[in-house]
Amino acid sequence: MAQVKVLLIEDDPMVREVNRQFIEKVEHFEVVGQASNGLEGISQIRLQQPDLVFMDLFMPEQDGITSLRKIRELDLPVDVITVTAANDMETVKQVLHLGVFDYIMKPFSFERVKGTLENYLRFKKQTQTKRELTQGELDQIFHYRDEQNNVDQPNIVRSEKNLPKGFNRTTLEKVVHFLQSVDGASAEEVASGIGIARVTARRYLDYLEKQEEITMDVHYGGVGRPINYYFSK
Structure with missing residues (x-):
């Protein structure tokens, strides 16, 4: 399978570098571009045409939720994984309504990132090679995501x-x-x-x-x- 092209949108340079290292440790994924805010991110999506965006929510100039809305309004053909410290229900609901593939809370482990990327790769393979899916194949995608979201995360207090x-x-x-x-x-x-x-x-x-x-x-x-x-x- 061809490499999955990933765009990183994160304002903290150190976190962005850690994210890049995590992503590129997973087979079939490569980071093709980086942006420090949502405005740069939208521009990079148009320029780089990535398959997947790995995006923070709290950023200067244009935050992640606004950027998600722009991506949907512009009908940009890209999937999004949000990576954020936000754990309040209102933010979670807004992000899920905007159709993200996954929602990863900071701080997170490499295994958490690896799990969701491998699930995304499985999803890409199935959607690229089949015109129709069975209920069993859909269950495999969505239930696997549920399992990954329930993986024990670091117990670090976020408040x-x-x-x-x-x-x-x-x-x-x-x-x-x-x-x-x-x-x-x-x-x-x-x-x-x-x-x-x-x-x-x-x-x-x-x-x-x-x-x-x-x-x-x-x-x-x-x-x-x-x-x-x-x-x-």
């Missing part, structure tokens, strides 16, 4: 008010995404990777370890103090 005092949800998500993109990192490497102070990175890493969302291993070098390395589960 600001439920986080420890002084913690920020966006920073927490950045730490999680960074660890998912590397094979272990120290607090200093996390701090450098996402642009925060080392002491701040250590606080978030300690919190995530206590929540059992990440693991920690002590590395002993030849000289100096041992270094704590943190790993995504």
Whole structure:
């Protein structure tokens, strides 16, 4: 099967890079373009003609919901997966009414992305090779999506008010995404990777370890103090 062309629309450069790495780790998928907001995204859809758009909802200039409406109004032949921290029912309902293929909540694991992309690939194969589908084939598509949506997600609290005092949800998500993109990192490497102070990175890493969302291993070098390395589960 030909490669599935994917366009990324995400305003955070670090998250966009993590998303690109996740997508391109899945066989038959390639990222053909990137945009930092919905306006750029619509322009890139017309230019790149992707099969699939992987889009955030909260963006400057033109948000994801407005962009979804534009895609439908313009009848652009593209499927959309939304990737967002939004978990309120009103946003979920609006997005589903606009016909997205899937709704992935941040922070998410590679396995969650891999599952929905493999399901999308199955969907593309069936719609490209058959004029009609049986109920059983439709059930396979939709029930598989239900199973993927019920996969256990990280238990990280997404509400600001439920986080420890002084913690920020966006920073927490950045730490999680960074660890998912590397094979272990120290607090200093996390701090450098996402642009925060080392002491701040250590606080978030300690919190995530206590929540059992990440693991920690002590590395002993030849000289100096041992270094704590943190790993995504």
